[in-house]
Amino acid sequence: MSDDRTPADFWFDPLCPWAWMTSRWMLEVEKVRPVEVRWHVMSLAVLNEDRMDELPEEYREAMRNAWGPVRVVTAAQQKFGDEVVGPLYTSLGTRIHNEGRGTTLEVVLEALEAVGLPAGLADYADSDAYDAELRASHDEGISKVGRDVGTPVIAVPGADGGQIAFFGPVVTPAPKGEEAARLWDGTLMVASIPGFYEIKRTRTKGPDFS
DSSP states (O other): OOTTSEEEEEEEOTTOHHHHHHHHHHHHHHHHSSEEEEEEEOOHHHHHGGGGGGSOHHHHHHHHHHHHHHHHHHHHHHHHOGGGHHHHHHHHHIIIIISOOTTOHHHHHHHHHHTTOOGGGGGGGGOOTTHHHHHHHHHHHHTTTOTTOOSOEEEEEOTTSSEEEEEOOOOSSOOOHHHHHHHHHHHHHHHTSTTOOOOOOOOOSOOOOO
């Protein structure tokens, strides 16, 4: 990381469309503020595994499908280093979300090829070989905000030497330019207040990937 840029740790599940929207905003933030994103995996499947019986069948199926992509990203990180996580996430997310192609083996193989990673990593979609590392990364992120939230989680250094961490923001479409900068500044401002917990309003539209 550049010495003059603030690290922003970002925990994501590749399956989540809202985390994808926020991640595209963070790439804009990097252009307009002295911020450098560090990418980490978390898992909606892990987050929800103790309450699968309470979930609607459609969501249970989504959680079963959620294991594959995040396992592939974890395996790539373990074998090739942290620097491959962001590019692979972008490659997967573009196909899963922007192109609406889901999490098929074809999508995973294309995403790996696009960033120059070996096709063999796709085998880890059905393997628990790196689940301990996946769970450790997930636990690190969720421990900063609590289990009542999902993905994404963002953490930045605080003025007192600690960290400012929060879930979200949930936003669509991903703001660009000065709008991205204003949202970043405002989010940090409210999240830095120790007793601040939530601003929310009903979502009236789904993710806009344009």
